[in-house]
Amino acid sequence: MPTRKQEKVVSLKDITVACQACSLNEICLPVGIENKDMERLDAIIDRKRPLARGEHLFRIGDRFRSLYAVRSGSLKTYATSEDGQEQIMGFHLPGELVGLDAIANDVHPLAAKALETTSICEIPFDSFESLSNQLPSLQRQMLRVMSQEIHNDEQNMLTLGQRSAEERLAAFLISLSNRYRRRGFSSTQFNLTMSRGDIGNYLGLALETVSRLFTRFQNEGLLKVERRNIELIDRQRLCHFSSANCYGDNPDNT
Amino acid sequence: MPTRKQEKVVSLKDITVACQACSLNEICLPVGIENKDMERLDAIIDRKRPLARGEHLFRIGDRFRSLYAVRSGSLKTYATSEDGQEQIMGFHLPGELVGLDAIANDVHPLAAKALETTSICEIPFDSFESLSNQLPSLQRQMLRVMSQEIHNDEQNMLTLGQRSAEERLAAFLISLSNRYRRRGFSSTQFNLTMSRGDIGNYLGLALETVSRLFTRFQNEGLLKVERRNIELIDRQRLCHFSSANCYGDNPDNT
DNA sequence: GTTGATCATTGACGCAGATCAAGAGTGGAT
DNA sequence: ATCCACTCTTGATCTGCGTCAATGATCAAC
Numbered sequence: 020m021p022t023r024k025q026e027k028v029v030s031l032k033d034i035t036v037a038c039q040a041c042s043l044n045e046i047c048l049p050v051g052i053e054n055k056d057m058e059r060l061d062a063i064i065d066r067k068r069p070l071a072r073g074e075h076l077f078r079i080g081d082r083f084r085s086l087y088a089v090r091s092g093s094l095k096t097y098a099t100s101e102d103g104q105e106q107i108m109g110f111h112l113p114g115e116l117v118g119l120d121a122i123a124n125d126v127h128p129l130a131a132k133a134l135e136t137t138s139i140c141e142i143p144f145d146s147f148e149s150l151s152n153q154l155p156s157l158q159r160q161m162l163r164v165m166s167q168e169i170h171n172d173e174q175n176m177l178t179l180g181q182r183s184a185e186e187r188l189a190a191f192l193i194s195l196s197n198r199y200r201r202r203g204f205s206s207t208q209f210n211l212t213m214s215r216g217d218i219g220n221y222l223g224l225a226l227e228t229v230s231r232l233f234t235r236f237q238n239e240g241l242l243k244v245e246r247r248n249i250e251l252i253d254r255q256r257l258c259h260f261s262s263a264n265c266y267g268d269n270p271d272n273t
Numbered sequence: 274m275p276t277r278k279q280e281k282v283v284s285l286k287d288i289t290v291a292c293q294a295c296s297l298n299e300i301c302l303p304v305g306i307e308n309k310d311m312e313r314l315d316a317i318i319d320r321k322r323p324l325a326r327g328e329h330l331f332r333i334g335d336r337f338r339s340l341y342a343v344r345s346g347s348l349k350t351y352a353t354s355e356d357g358q359e360q361i362m363g364f365h366l367p368g369e370l371v372g373l374d375a376i377a378n379d380v381h382p383l384a385a386k387a388l389e390t391t392s393i394c395e396i397p398f399d400s401f402e403s404l405s406n407q408l409p410s411l412q413r414q415m416l417r418v419m420s421q422e423i424h425n426d427e428q429n430m431l432t433l434g435q436r437s438a439e440e441r442l443a444a445f446l447i448s449l450s451n452r453y454r455r456r457g458f459s460s461t462q463f464n465l466t467m468s469r470g471d472i473g474n475y476l477g478l479a480l481e482t483v484s485r486l487f488t489r490f491q492n493e494g495l496l497k498v499e500r501r502n503i504e505l506i507d508r509q510r511l512c513h514f515s516s517a518n519c520y521g522d523n524p525d526n527t
Numbered sequence: 528g529t530t531g532a533t534c535a536t537t538g539a540c541g542c543a544g545a546t547c548a549a550g551a552g553t554g555g556a557t
Numbered sequence: 558a559t560c561c562a563c564t565c566t567t568g569a570t571c572t573g574c575g576t577c578a579a580t581g582a583t584c585a586a587c
Contacts, residue, residue: 098431100516106435108427120427122420129427148413155406162402165419166376172426173362173374173383177352179433180477181360184574215535223434225575230536246535246583262354438544469565479545484566500553500565 063146070133076117078130083121085141089113092137093212095221096129107221110134110213112195114202119168134212174263179223182262187222188232189261192242196251208250318394324387330371332384337375339395343367346391347466349475350383361475364388364467366449368456373422388466428517433477436516441476442486443515446496450505462504 069092070076076087076094094111108129111117121127122144151157178190200206211218215233219226233244241257243250251257323346324330330341330348348365362383365371375381376398405411432444454460465472469487473480487498495511497504505511 098427106431108430119420120424123417123424124421128424148409148416152409152412155402158406158412159402162415162419163377165416165423166373167378169419169422169426170374170377170382172423172430173352175430176362176426176433177360179430180475214533221434226534227536227576228574231574234536468563480564481546481566482544485544488566 063150064140064142067139067141069136069138072133072135072137074133076131076133076139077127079127081127083118083125083127083144085143086116086118086147087131088116088140088142090138090140093134094131094137095134095213095217096131098129105220107217110195110217110221112198112202115198116164116168119165134217184222184224184228185232185235185260186262187224188218188229188236189257190263191218191222192249192251193254193258193261193263196254206251207254208248211247211249318396321393321395323390323392326387326389326391328387330385330387330393331381333381335381337372337379337381337398339397340370340372340401341385342370342394342396344392344394347388348385348391349388349467349471350385352383359474361471364449364471364475366452366456369452370418370422373419388471438476438478438482439486439489439514440516441478442472442483442490443511444517445472445476446503446505447508447512447515447517450508460505461508462502465501465503 079099089111091113093113094117095107096109096111096117097105097107099105111131117131118127120129151161178187182190195209195211196206199209213221214226215229216226218224219229222229233242236242236257237244241251241253241260243252333353343365345367347367348371349361350363350365350371351359351361353359365385371385372381374383405415432441436444449463449465450460453463467475468480469483470480472478473483476483487496490496490511491498495505495507495514497506
């Protein structure tokens with residue numbers, strides 16, 4: 020096994036997990052990468068000490084050096100307006116990439132903060148670029164991932180611009196559900212790792228509205244929610260509520 | 274000069290314009306591409322017959338084969354909800370790329386329609402990919418363009434989620450202004466190629482609200498507007514209204 | 528156990544902006 | 558010129574959701 024840079028804090032078990040064996044490998048970079056190529060990708064990836072809840076992975080204005088993939092836990096990314104108000108732009112679950120928006124200007128336009136204890140793979144962009152020059156499949160994969168991200172952002176724009184509070188929250192829950200399922204977690208029962216305030220902020224709603232909607236959805240038998248724990252009872256109907264296309268159960272986020 | 278596929282309808286003057294000489298070359302793919310490389314890029318680009326107002330460049334669900342760059346004129350991209358409602362996701366001005374969201378799933382998730390007579394460069398994605406395998410600079414440039422697109426979409430999400438009607442319209446006008454300036458057009462006087470309805474749809478506002486805001490902005494001396502023709506009188510103040518960062522006059526869109 | 532901090536729920540009220548409705552330009556077709 | 562189809566403006570109402578405020582849970586610290 021090739022040696023690689025490692026943090027002392029990381030357990031032995033952790034650092035012996037290669038991308039190849041990692042349950043996230045088809046997630047980070049879903050398809051079309053050969054095993055042999057995967058080894059080379061693996062070699063450039065740096066596994067970092069886990070972040071504690073509230074710790075920053077990077078801050079607004081930080082120089083861009085690496086992309087990051089969430090291995091476990093979750094992050095939020097946010098901008099701040101001049102008056103210091105936080106505006107959440109996304110939540111990031113295991114297997115999702117963070118930092119794609121920083122490539123263009125070599126600066127992170129958003130900050131990323133852990134919502135819970137979170138471990139991360141760091142992918143130094145230099146190494147990534149030179150590797151992808153040699154591996155067309157990696158390059159192609161990267162374009163797909165970024166394209167998907169653009170597509171997702173468009174979906175979010177649609178939700179924010181045209182949907183009612185009810186539709187937004189429903190769409191949000193379905194989105195989380197899809198993303199969890201895709202990673203092999205339960206799609207009907209999971210923990211919200213973010214507060215009502217965070218959800219409201221992200222969806223462009225007051226936190227009170229979010230809270231009211233949760234109770235209403237619960238009364239209507241759509242779901243059961245208790246604090247951060249949520250169970251989707253009638254996913255079908257919830258999905259219908261979101262006025263999204265609930266057909267192909269589209270892969271949704273990154 | 275290398276021969277290339279050409280539509281009979283295109284004037285001679287048009288087809289002799291190479292990417293190299295094209296006023297758009299640093300726009301489509303802004304930096305870091307050598308002249309020699311630019312020639313090779315130029316060779317794969319297909320110039321198409323202009324679209325008439327209302328014509329589609331592609332429709333939702335169309336197979337993805339090419340990226341497109343607007344040469345002159347303008348496009349809108351939009352999704353349709355099941356009830357046939359149109360939801361506009363973006364407007365595209367000369368020098369901007371369209372279709373980046375289609376790479377991920379080989380299908381166009383949005384339709385693109387000409388707002389006026391519009392000419393287009395078609396960039397077949399196959400050729401583009403194999404060329405970019407040979408040209409690291411092109412590859413890098415593509416990542417930057419896509420990253421910028423993600424960043425822009427995030428900005429739009431912020432606007433839609435948190436801003437008032439007034440702020441949204443101001444931000445929209447400033448964005449157009451920046452994009453026109455960047456292409457060498459006037460940043461204070463230009464034509465809106467889209468209707469009030471389109472603007473409202475895009476910004477998540479009723480067309481009546483857009484109309485009212487235009488008159489209000491005019492009364493307040495921020496701008497002068499007559500039908501589709503607009504002149505920004507007090508760009509500073511308008512920018513301040515938009516609660517965006519008006520400092521570096523950020524490049525804004527793609 | 529008590530205290531304090533954070534987070535969530537619920538109610539009362541008001542407003543920004545949607546919706547409904549009625550004209551008024553404007554431009555192309557004939 | 559006249560007509561028709563659009564697009565835009567402006568006014569009058571209505572309502573979804575934000576804001577303000579009070580109370581209740583949960584959890585960590587000690």
